[in-house]
Amino acid sequence: MLQSGHINFFNVDKCGIYSFVGKEPKGLDLTETFLKLSEWVEGRDYETTNPWDRKSDRNKTPCYCNQIHYDEKTGDFLLVLLKGENDKSGPLYGFVIGPDGKPEKTPIKQTEKKTKKKTIWGRPCYYWVIPEANCIASIKFENSRCDSTMFQEWVSGCIDLRVDLPDMKKISTTTGLVRIQFTDDEENPYKYHYKFDMSLRSLSTTSAPLQEMVSKITHIIRRETVSLNVKNQREGWVKHFGHLVLPYTSHQDGKSRKVELTVEARPTVAEAKEIIEKFGSSGEASGWDDVGFVLEGGTKTVWARSYRHSENISLDDDGNDILDAEFLYKTLTHYRARFIAPILKDNRDASTGTGTGTGTA
Template sequence: MLQSGYLNFFAVNKCGLYRHFSDIPKGLDLADAFARLKEWKDDRNFEATNPWDSSKYKNKTHCYCHAIHSDSETGDFFLVLWKGDSDRHGPLYGITVNPDGSIEQVVEQTKAKGSKQMIWGRPCYYWVVPELNIVASLKFDNSRTDSAMFQDWVSGCLNFRVPLPEYVVSTTEKGFTRFELNDDDDPYKYYFQFDVSMKSLSTSSAEMQELARKVTQIVRRETVSIKDVNKRKGFAKLFQNFEVPYISAEDNSIRQVELRIEAKPTVEELEQIIETYAANHDTKSWEDVGFVLDKSNSIVWASKYRLTDHISLDDDNQPVFKADEIYAKVKENRERYLAPIRRDMLPKQDIANG
């Protein structure tokens, strides 16, 4: 069956070992970090790829690594992670685990039989491109995307699990992992950081410059709970200060709220708004941020200015795509996917080169 999905791109702001108040990494850049993750994963069974002790890190989403594929020609990596999940929104899958910790198969919950141990969840797909220092998430109907979980998983593995013999590794009193080089000429202490953010069009692009000239209002939409007064955030707080009609909590319902604010943001501010608040391209929900242009009533949603693309491939009647097979499809269209990012990077490179 043909499955259609979306690619959403993220800029890698940091990946590596950093000193406090420094933006220059000492080691473990994007290519090196994921090469070590792959080597570590290849020697581990499925259950051992969750980096956190569930008894100590109860607030962490359980995340396992199904597979990591690397491509020697491009230098790319493709990861299939498994997000421990129990909600009922969409199909839920279980991975059967053998006594030796290896995985046997992936089955849909409605088709699960027998008493074998199962790890319930959904797949997450990530394409890592060290050449351009970017990451893309791939979202299908039966998969999830969770950039915070992805960042936590990478950091958790490199801080707690992946062997790094060239460093002296210790833990601070506050539980942070600290790295030191076996080198008397480098007495500094380093900390691993991995940070990504939504990739939008460059502030130097003509499209963003035109947007900044035309924006007259910023639109924010939220869904507000009427009943949970103590948990109110954002617009919901307004209901505590104003007499808003027709907001009785007797029906235990929610309200959709839209706020429009006159504004003339700069291109830098627009970029921050888009990268922080733009809704997922495939998400159908009320919550969103947009812009009103030239005093018109039409809204241009922030997601329009995100770098996104589409992908379609046959699932061969399997609930989870194999890492090498889905990457083969990505590679077929690699240059098309990356061309907008390369074009977007040119103005910044020109400025850097004077």
């Protein structure tokens, strides 16, 4: 069956061991991180590829690793994860777990086959790690999911809680933070921690559509969903929303409010790109939380999601509900050079300070 995949690209903002006061990492860069994860996953019982305890970490979405494919030629990784879900929005896929803790090779679909054997249910997630471009891409098919927050937490959770780091010692604080000390650095006991953060990429600053849109911006719109009866930990203007007196709103008729703020602004291309990447929605479908731009005349608003750096692919799944990592990667290699060319250019421009910095008012 022919499958269409939608690809979103993310910047890797941080990856490595950081001191609590420094900005540059000390070890465990993108390649090192995923090589460690590949070694750790290999041969493990399937259930233990979820780094969190199901009883004590109930607020974490269970996430299991099906496969990690590493391409030595390019240095890329392709991960196939299983997001543990039990909702009814589409079919669930499961792996029957054998007595040895290993999953059966062929997944089953919950709507087509019943089993009394131990089974882990969820939906596949595909992530393409590209160290050369310092970016990560999520690949979304009709039956799969994309959850960038879960992916970041899974990577950090594995490194913090499960993966052995022979040259480092780890302790967990009462707040759950894992502090790290290098074994040859007794002068700085547990002054480090692992961080893995990524943000949605926008189109290149040299992109004609982005430049044209920026030249017409008159206002910026910020939309957020704000809790009414839970302490809001967000920073900025939404932090003070609970202090506003608004008509026809009460704590009894809902748990949250959709809030919109419009500000007059004329950002440069570089500033608009930063706004899109920092505040733009990375959800699979259109939702409320996002950032938008009102164009001249005030009759048109464009949303950040339409200026994501994204691509599309098509492939024949050969009847497989969950794609093999190496198979999917081989398809991606046909487009790799074209997909990452604008990212590499942006990275070069950023390092030399030659990126587009102004827009036309």
